């Protein structure tokens with residue numbers, strides 16, 4: 598079977614818009630399913646008995662929102678997540694997601710580097726398909742720490758700081774950043790051509806008709822699974 602088709606950043610943003618307009622989804626619904634699939638990918642990589650301490654790094658956009666949702670599910674799965682969420686907006690959805698975590702006594706930290714050293718896994722939910730340009734403050738130091746991390750990293754939708762079309766940057770803090778695992782939302786982005794780790798696809802909310810319209814494939818999800826594992830390039834395992 599041929600490798601999964603990819604979806605570029607413009608088409609991914611258009612799909613998002615369509616799902617939330619004519620598709621009649623709310624952003625909360627999509628983010629809930631996206632975050633649940635991130636938590637399932639984490640579980641497939643390493644269950645809480647093996648790696649209880651997960652540091653979840655969240656950016657200011659919907660990629661960060663997926664991380665906030667994933668952390669709540671991880672808590673319920675038996676993990677002990679810690680949050681790094683340095684750039685918070687007044688957006689009401691993010692405030693609710695944060696409050697839900699606080700009610701579960703999930704801690705928030707300002708010190709990414711020291712929290713990373715105490716973790717078993719890190720989830721990179723900093724930037725997704727809307728990332729562009731050079732990494733701005735306060736994230737360069739975080740991306741550099743991810744690049745140098747000895748703790749394994751699961752990236753959500755994109756390794757943060759990678760060019761969505763081209764893949765790993767040739768310079769800057771993410772130059773040597775190669776996460777151990779990636780969970781692509783809905784469909785892989787073209788950047789997977791530079792990716793070598795374990796690769797999952799999640800975000801189980803698109804039907805065949807929409808997938809055809811945007812030129813990607815609906816993965817063969819099994820039963821109630823929210824993820825399917827592929828080879829690093831989207832090839833069938």
Ligand SMILES: NC(=O)C1=CN([C@@H]2O[C@H](COP(=O)(O)OP(=O)(O)OC[C@H]3O[C@@H](n4cnc5c(N)ncnc54)[C@H](OP(=O)(O)O)[C@@H]3O)[C@@H](O)[C@H]2O)[C@@H](O)CC1
Nearest residue numbers: 627658659660724725726727728729731732733754782783
């Ligand atoms: N249909 C799907 O598949 C669904 C996908 N979903 C998820 O949404 C993700 C896309 O989310 P998105 O569009 O909100 O943007 P995202 O990638 O989080 O980043 C944007 C933020 O980053 C920032 N920023 C950008 N460049 C920067 C730089 N150089 N340096 C520093 N900062 C920079 C910029 O912030 P600003 O600096 O403008 O304040 C902006 O706010 C997608 O990847 C998937 O994970 C699900 O939740 C729902 C269904």
Ligand SMILES: [K+]
Nearest residue numbers: 721724753755
């Ligand atoms: K990411």
